[in-house]
Amino acid sequence: MPGEKEKKKRATIRDIADAVGIAPSSVSKALNDLPTISENMKTLVRAKARELNYKHNSNAANLRRGRSRTIGVIVPKINVAFFADIIAGIEQACFENDHRLIICQSHESFEREMQAVETLIQQNVDCVLISLSQETKTTDHLKEITNHNIQLVQFDRVDHTFGSHILVNDNREASFKAVQHLISQGYKKIAFFGGPDYLPLYKERKQGYLDAIGSAGLTIPYNFIVDNILKRAPAEVAATELLRLKFAPDAFFTVSDYAALGVLKAAERCGKKVPGDIGIIGFSNEAFTEVTSPTLSSVSQQSREMGRETAYIYFNYVLNHHDDDKAAHSLKLVIESAVIERESSVRKNKKGNKAGL
């Protein structure tokens, strides 16, 4: 072994070339399996590459090619189940298409989101997938992305006014179905705990609620509709307040499972039975909804599927439609959510499904 210690340089294409006795350019072609190199030579080159422990240098290749086979994703928080699942889906799609993935978090901060965009542009990603932070109200930074000839796909938390591919939940329909489900169980005084009203996503969910109420011919007092209740604690407070009214709700639709959990605790504390006295359904189908007692009904957003689909908007667009302005000028896809009926909202126990599995 010649010189154990001295920083052994990585083998390059040139080393292979020298060892095999051909030109570097031919090695490159061989490794890229171009038809202009003979099969014999290719196997020779591949063997030598393995022998020298050669690793392709993406930085050099990307620089020369101008593309990176890398996509970047920006999400508010990576360790929130919904986004973690989405990322898992994206990762899968990337793997299936031999792309790398760089992940950034905005931490719900607009500034961090801009920094992430900056980073991804610098990294020469081919495409950015983004779910906007709660603070984000302008789209100049998105413009930056497209200005640099980088593809852009927005998902879940999107700005509809900005022209890009978009993938969202059927928030309105999902909420509609959720409330319809409550109604079908005989609940009539259904309260709503929403999110910040300036986010389209939450607007849509509220609209779905209102539509369902309307189309069922129900009337709901104003104070049954409360915005900006996403966490457990505020939900518990707000629900307790409502439950103590003379005219109290007999069901709650919350746009967050955490809020649903808060409502459940409030009901317990007020001595109300769930689902007997009070029905509850949340949104997101968080893992914990399966382990509360009673288990919590919720709306499943199929987050993993959503991640895959988001990435595939890019892969299909860039792979198939290399012809630009075809159909796909600004795709809008909608992922259908599913109402998961669990104990907290199902009154008529058909076959005494109390204990569950």
Add this chain to the structure above:
Amino acid sequence: MPGEKEKKKRATIRDIADAVGIAPSSVSKALNDLPTISENMKTLVRAKARELNYKHNSNAANLRRGRSRTIGVIVPKINVAFFADIIAGIEQACFENDHRLIICQSHESFEREMQAVETLIQQNVDCVLISLSQETKTTDHLKEITNHNIQLVQFDRVDHTFGSHILVNDNREASFKAVQHLISQGYKKIAFFGGPDYLPLYKERKQGYLDAIGSAGLTIPYNFIVDNILKRAPAEVAATELLRLKFAPDAFFTVSDYAALGVLKAAERCGKKVPGDIGIIGFSNEAFTEVTSPTLSSVSQQSREMGRETAYIYFNYVLNHHDDDKAAHSLKLVIESAVIERESSVRKNKKGNKAGL
């Protein structure tokens, strides 16, 4: 606007140079804030850079520098709370140190893990952080990493025989403390649901259990110790079986919260009160442990902290100790876990903390 459509090229350092009237090399120096460029010129350059909407090209820079200010992390699954939190911690550390992060999943497959290693080497990451897949039994691929002058830090699921920096939980101590806690609550017939025994991590947890039992002078029948029970369903089956014995356990320590959940359900089904008749404590402090009833005691691994610390092994090692073989030849750090006492294991309700918050 000159030519709206034609692929506008990204501005380069050379464009700035031409615009300002200096050499490209000087622009580079100015942007990197080297002292050999005057302040006036620097501000001039920066202004022009902004004006031309210049973005630094990392690929080019990395190629030339040989470093990438990027670290790669390989975990079994990104959408498991523990790893998602770890990654969140790593991401934070990366942000604080102005590094990029590339995330790969092994999906518990050895082959995927090797692929991930390959990818990260190709991407010229400066450092790889890895938690091994369950299938991983050899370390040639880790050797590959260090062969390419890439720093390596193993965390949580590590191979102690491979010489690298390592960060782990105090699995044995944590388990010891967990069992001690059960004992302190008056439980004496404590069963153990472990993981696959060939993984060091699970071996250690079992050892902690055995040590605690031993040092308390208790004796446990063989059938109270069951390996490879990590999920809810098998735990429920196994626990039910044990609870039906004449000599049945009065407490369970499980190395997974999912298993703990299974035990809880089994206890309910067998009509046993938790924590009155049966004590339960799990491991990992999954989010759902707070929402079951009774809430589940567990061992918190401080995953987020763990992620940060893992990354900081690299940052501190490479930043401070640029002198090689100092103290840090093969660091072994241990993160102290904490026993989180919730309802499922606390018998003597000191102040009637039944309903909880």
Add this chain to the structure above:
DNA sequence: CAGTTTTAGGAAAACGTTTTCCTAAAATAC
């Protein structure tokens, strides 16, 4: 004011690929 040092910046090579354009040799055509 001649000699020395410092300052501010420039020229050019280098990083490791890919790609375009060439060209010998081999194969085919007639």
Add this chain to the structure above:
DNA sequence: GTATTTTAGGAAAACGTTTTCCTAAAACTG
């Protein structure tokens, strides 16, 4: 057996930085 085409590979430029070594001019020194 010459003319043409095909095949297999080579030479060199290019991608956009960083870095090393240089050098005029400016600033000191005495």
